Amino acid sequence: MKIFKFGGASVKDAEGVKNIASVLKTVGYENTLVIVSAMGKTTNAMELVIRNYFENRAELQSALQDVKKFHNQILLDLFDNERHPVFEHVKNLFTELGTFLKVNKSPDYNFVYDQTIGYGELLSTTIISYYLNEIGLKNNWLDVRTFIKTDNYYRRANINWGTTQTKISKDFDINILNITQGFLGSDTNNFTTTLGREGSDYTAAIFAYCLNASSVTIWKDVPGVLNADPRYFENAKLLNQISYREAIELAFYGASVIHPKTLQPLQRKEIPLYVKSFLNPLADGTIVSKGKALEPETPCFIVKKNQILISLSSLDFSYIVEENISEIFSLLHLYKMKVDLIQNSAISFSVCLEDTYNNLEKLLQHLKAKFNVIFHKNVNLYTIRHFSEDVITTLEKDKTVLLKQLTQQTVQIVAT
Template identity: 60%
Template sequence: MKVFKFGGASVKDAAGVRNVANLLQTVGYENTCIIVSAIGKTTNALEDVVKRYFENEDFEKTIYDVKEHHIVLAEELFENPVDVSNEISQFFDDILSFLRRNKSPHYSYVYDQIVCCGELISTKIISMYLNSINLKNDWLDVRDYIKTDNTYREGKVDWKLTEENIKELPTKGLYITQGFLGSDPNFFTTTLGREGSDYSAAIFAYCLNADSMTIWKDVPGVLNADPRYFDNAELLNHISYEEAIELAYYGASVIHPKTLQPLQRKEIPFFVKSFLNPKEAGTEVSKGQPLEPKVPCFILKRDQHLIRLSSKDFSFITEDKLSGIFNKLYDYQINVNLMQSSAISLSLCLEDKYNNLEKFAQDISVDFGIQKENNVLLYTIRHFEDQSDNVIPKDKELLRQTVKETLQIVVKG
């Protein structure tokens, strides 16, 4: 089996869906499992539905708008769109029905039950379209295969049960299923974290002992820098698993951090290619491949927060105090992207995905003095050279740290 993954940008409109079909006919689709994200910005819109629901605002108009967008897509793809339009309408009727009867105050639980519909709808449309042009395939509900615990929005995969489920699939045929989703022991929907569709593809590749996995993007492969923020970005032809994991850890947006680990365990070759130019080589990630070309790699993480904790009594920040700080960071689901310590202070560059930083700061202020700089930028340069940091505004620099070949700089936003 091969595993392909298509993100929302590749299927954002009718032309994109047709391009996926053309791509499959160009590169081959026999014995392939395809993982697909929600169409375009659907996930963002459904997130807004959940937010409005909990704030007692009108959410039905947003649902209607998303539904209409998908129905228009179906009308552009199908000569007779009645069947697929009915499927689409059923998904959105289910969303409304769930929200009207829901009694749970748990935001993350409700989030997963609503946001999942984006992937379910997109894959249903694509599966039906491919069947309509004689690319015969089977649509799978990924929640029957990827099993997790009940950590909503960050489901932890039950690898044993997931592998047992996926191994039941015949190794011949074309399958279409969803990224990002799983289900807990009670069959409630869970999600694997934002951008988790890449991870879903890696899970299937691992469990199917796939020959390869390919992520199809709107870029030619893995670049040494995001061209939105850096000039003269270069294509990386080859990367080792280890280097790719380092890049993902520091925030390279083209690869999801959790994606690489299952692939590395079974040494499954992993490609990042352009869905616009599918015959181009793209980037290969595999065992022992050197970084080629060997150039500095630039990563920018936005929406970061820099805090400096200092002992109120001027005592050393010892291991027991560090343990207490990091336990609280874990409890508040705050990620640490850089840490620098001295005898009586600790500087942390943090990512606050769940808006818990103020609660953390209030909690920790009992024992520590706090200085805080919100909305900073974190630059990371792998394999930096003497002039590599020229792209970073020196007058805004707040903190700098070098570890071997990696330079990290925090600057004001």
């Protein structure tokens, strides 16, 4: 069993959908599960729908119409006959979405987010499945929510591995080409949950683990895993091979090519992960597996933008001790902050974090009751694995460094 995952960039238009068919014909599609993300920037467009639902109802229908027009154009480019059943199926998905937005009574943003955002994946996989069948690549469309079961931690759900394993083992036919959605699951009440942004890679790893797959391939618009994001760093190099441990480190620090949770289930069963280009499917790309940490050996650069740096000190200049640190972490957990860096001294504690759930002001109010608080918004967190002093000096040039932390293999720099 092979697992293929195609991201939004690979299906941003009709030509992208056709290219998926070309890739499958080129590399083979027997005993294959294809996992697909939402098309192009649909997830961003759906997030605007959700924001308008809560904050600007006058613009809600306009935002929805933009999503409809985008998908309808792809349909018209792929199918000659507007009476093709795919048009009715897509229409029904939009009707279902519209009905939810009308009848929903929950004020919980995170719940509404998860019930709404996944229509991007449902739309993309529906269109692609119909197209592949139309050109003779017979496939079975699956609703991933019937297989991947989670808790109800909306927007960052945790997998119920036992139930998920049972459902996949019982109800999944490995002998045909299957297509399903990334990013999604469902809780015990069958409400939709999501696995976190970019969670489709994790979906591929979950299926691979439960199916004892021979490999997972993530198809990207880059030739493989690079040592730096070419949008922010010049002369990025292709990494031919990465060990599981090194890949987990890179993902933890924010390397965008691989979702942070993807590697653990693959490592446990030693399932190799390939990262390849959907523009050049026969190229080797990158393999993540047992073996050498990096090939070639080179510094790896990661940048996370729009971070928040918070620095705390006690009001009476007393030491920051275990009791204080425990309370700080309790508050970070309470307000669902994603922590990316921690540094403390005798009388200070600094943390660089992401405010995914828009709880920063509540957190700051809580902290100011017990600590002196200094914070900086919109800072950048740079991480270099396998650094050298020259590399650090070059990175710091023309930047204001707010915090710096070095370990044997890694340096992290918070700067503006």
